[in-house]
Amino acid sequence: MDFLKYINPGIESINPYEAGKSIEEVMEKYNLEDIVKLASNENNSGPSPRALKVIKYFKDLHIYPDGDAIKLKTKISEVENIDSEQIIIGNGSNEILEIISKTFLSSNTESIFSKHAFIVYKLVSKVCGSKFHEIDTCDWGHDLDKFLEKINDKTRLIFIANPNNPTGTYLSHKNIIDFLNKVPKQVLVVIDLAYFEYVTANDYVKTSEILNKFNNVLFTKSFSKIHGLSALRIGYGFGNKSLIEIMNRVRQPFNVNALAQKAAIESLSDKNYIEESISQNTKERLYLCESLSSIGVEYIPSQGNFICINTKITGKNVFESLLKKGVIVRPIDIYEMPTYIRVSVGNRNENNIFIEKLEEILF
Ligand SMILES: Cc1ncc(COP(=O)(O)O)c(C=O)c1O
Structure with a gap:
């Protein structure tokens, strides 16, 4: 062959x-x-009983889902205290990681992430033909000073899972702010918050404060973990409006099914x-x-x-x-x-x- x-x-x-x-x-x-x-x-x-109920009575399988996920984005914008234009919905947060990589990574670029961090960062970097740096951890956590040492003019993306999978370590709000203050503005930092709900540490990241201060950050969140909707495949990213607009050019039409959108809205409402x-x-x-x-x-x-x-x-x-x-x-x-x-x-x-x-x- x-x-x-x-x-x-x-x-x-x-x-x-x-x-x-x-x-x-x-x-x-x-x-x-x-x-x-x-x-x-x-x-x-x-999953939430409310999410289950909405799926049970869903009949419109013959109709395409809302490609812009308007209702879900409205709900997320309330929860995150941001505008709908700052949100992109993905087929799992994995798809957001893939979209951001397709948007910025190619054979002449580099990405940076921890050696013991979620495997998809490496996967998407490789698929895009990008070079990547896997950074040794410090007490199993991200060693952000070592990340900074690897940044050069080819660096496009930095991936940080917080808390990190598989190690479970976390970075505080101050750790992230200090880091972002040192990252050149042309480098986008992807902060993956798939497990944020489980964090009990009281110095954890405050996303709106970070977004108000920095344009070069994309947060991702998942409905597969605490929301119990893994089987439906749904997650989202949020950040600067211009960034989200560009990512939406890469996103496939109708990437998130109607059941997932409805269940996610109910789940977010079920406090x-x-x-x-x-x-x-x-x-x-x-x-x-x-x-x-x-x-x-x-x-x-x-x-x-x-x-x-x-x-x-x-x-x-x-x-x-x-x-x-x-x-x-x-x-x-x-x-x-x-x-x-x-x-x-x-x-x-x-x-x-x-x-x-x-x-x-x-x-
Ligand atoms: C750190 C991290 N990010 C993202 C994901 C992807 O989650 P999903 O695509 O199901 O939203 C996972 C899944 O295990 C994960 O551990």
Whole structure:
């Protein structure tokens, strides 16, 4: 197949994204009846009942969705205290990361991100043929001074996940402001807030203050995490109006389906559901950490709905052993953390099962 010689540069070195194993797959492979899935940082309480209801009664499958997502953008503009023109809706926040990369990255550009940060930053940089720098972390968090050292006149994008996946570390408002003050204005900083709702630290970022001060920032948020709408694929980006207008030229028409738009509006309106999910996560994250400490297992303190655990042996083997016992977590060797596994915070029963099985394997 001679044509395969001509794939775009960068693509040959890509390993396809490996999603977490599905419950059905593990049930079938290991002949199990009960599975605990703590692999993909989902909201195990499910979506908001209001979001579910609106989907249940939806009939207009024959009509294209609103390509401009006007109602959803109006809702988001209230929540974020910004104008609708500052918002772009994506098929998951992944699509926003892809759109921003298509907008700015090419063979003659560079991007910067942490060595242990969300894998999609590397993926989209490679697809666009861009060079990229993976920066060593400091205590598993983004080392922003080292980011600054890598900036040159080819730098177009900097990706920062806050809190970071997979490490769970976070940057404070001051960390981000100090950094942005030093970043040249021609470099766009993408701040990925997929897990922001889970943060309990009180010095966390205030997006509107940042947007008022800096034009070269794009924030991204997801409906896949606390909103429990991963299956519908919806997320958004927000920033400067001129930036969003340009990104909308790259976005495909009708990129976000009508069910997702409706469910997202309902979910944003269901404040009780979000608050309950936050307090459940805060309580269970603490419980998981205390349980890990009590069995003598090391972990990275997390502000997300997941925790990185140092198994001190090969994480992939621990992952396989847990699978056989009906617990799905995530090995994170792709993040160059070969002794670690990442576990999502579940409910009390799920967390207890995980701890029990982990203890059986490690000790
Ligand atoms: C840091 C981070 N950003 C973005 C995403 C993408 O989320 P989605 O495309 O489902 O909105 C994820 C998914 O795991 C993530 O961990």
